[in-house]
Amino acid sequence: MTPFDYIRPATIAEAVAAAATPGAAYLAAGTNLLDLMKGGISRPTRVVDISRLPGLDRIEALPDGSVRIGALVRNADLAHDAAFARAFPSVAEALLSGASAQLRNAATVGGNLLQRTRCSYFHDAASACNKRSPGAGCDARGGENRLHAVLGWSDACIATHPSDFCVPLVAFDAVVEIEGSGGRREIALEALHRLPDAAPERDAVLDPGDLIVAVRLPAAARNFAAHARYLKLRERTSYAFAVVSAAAALDLDGGTIKSARLALGGVAAKPWRARAAESLLAGASPGLPAFRRAAETALAGATPSGDNGFKIELAQRMVARALSLAAAGTPARVPALPASPFSSTAGALHVA
């Protein structure tokens, strides 16, 4: 591993100043960064350890009904916070469907948002990758690409964003609080990650030194607690990234959908909000006909980026299934196999 200077700032202001220099990287748990550094994919010359900054490890219920999650809250602590899991069950389910116990114990909220793609060509220093080396080309285009993007990709990059957590978050209009050299600002999570266009090296709309300090879920997200699911198809039962995932949430009023939320994971370089499908569902009666129309709409712009045309129909089926599961109701406790299509939950539809 390339040697680096190790700095442990005492305040957020010190951290931002220390990380604004070229070659600097923030270190929280390091569950993604350390592997990138071990493989020579990331070679920071200065590592700014923010893991002990005070005040960033809290889950706060704010007076307006929103929840503010500090950037250093560990994935496991958030998923197992009883009040949080009750209010936002699909977010807890998404967290528990990711990685393994060891990684969830360490990995942080901010780090989850900023984790890099798991595209194997990005991780292989011998392969051409525009995200790793701008202008080098993309070996994924002609390579093993059945798991790559079907939405929002460009000729320069077909990688996907690997996060589970971000998928329900983006569906619920999460907001990201960022501290930078110009002070504090906030943006919608949906606007944080970039599509690759001609500059895939920039994953997010962040400037050097920018530090995510918190993520907020607005009060309106609570309206979906009774009908919210995350569904994740993996090539193994556990401990694998999504081939395709879907976060579906319904606010039901008797036999009518008052409002719906839908987002997909594993299909694009960002968590993919399906707003047109949500609009279609609002006012409809919950059931397969409406869910299938929503699924088609959600994938309307999808095109294969390689040998992954199957992901388009798979994603449609996942959307219909996730909506069916959401309509059946949030289970009293997260299934032993969180978000798994192979988990048997009463009322679930297995043939959607």
Place this chain on the structure above:
Amino acid sequence: MAKTHITMKVNGAEVEGLVEPRTLLVHFLRETLSLTGTHIGCETTHCGACTVDLDGKSVKSCTVFAVQAEGSEILTIEGIANADGSLAALQEGFRMMHGLQCGFCTPGMIVRAHRLLQENPAPTEAEIRMGISGNLCRCTGYQNIVKAIQYASAKVNGTEFREAAE
């Protein structure tokens, strides 16, 4: 590269050392402290052979810089046995149920299972399998590892361990 002085508590004992910032916790444990029970399998965060307890939580010690663990409490496989040196229930379970073949994953499996049983003293089979999903074993097919953890759970809880029918 300047070295950093670190201190931490490992298996109840205060330890210290000089490390480069890029030193991984697992290398500090094995090479500086000579605690070679913690294994390095993949060194890429996949296999879990290097699992230790850090401040009461399972983590992969190849995915932590030693400097990040400064001031923390670490438990490794060397700290699992009972105070009198007899086998802990989990170690006994792995022995009785043939929970190991080559034994390479075993330290990580036992340290992880130790924390799993602290968090959930009577896990179901599905909970055990999910709980150890970050620990890879290439020999056993996991069947006997699951049984070993069920054996330890039963022993600790004073309940009867029954092997499920094959």
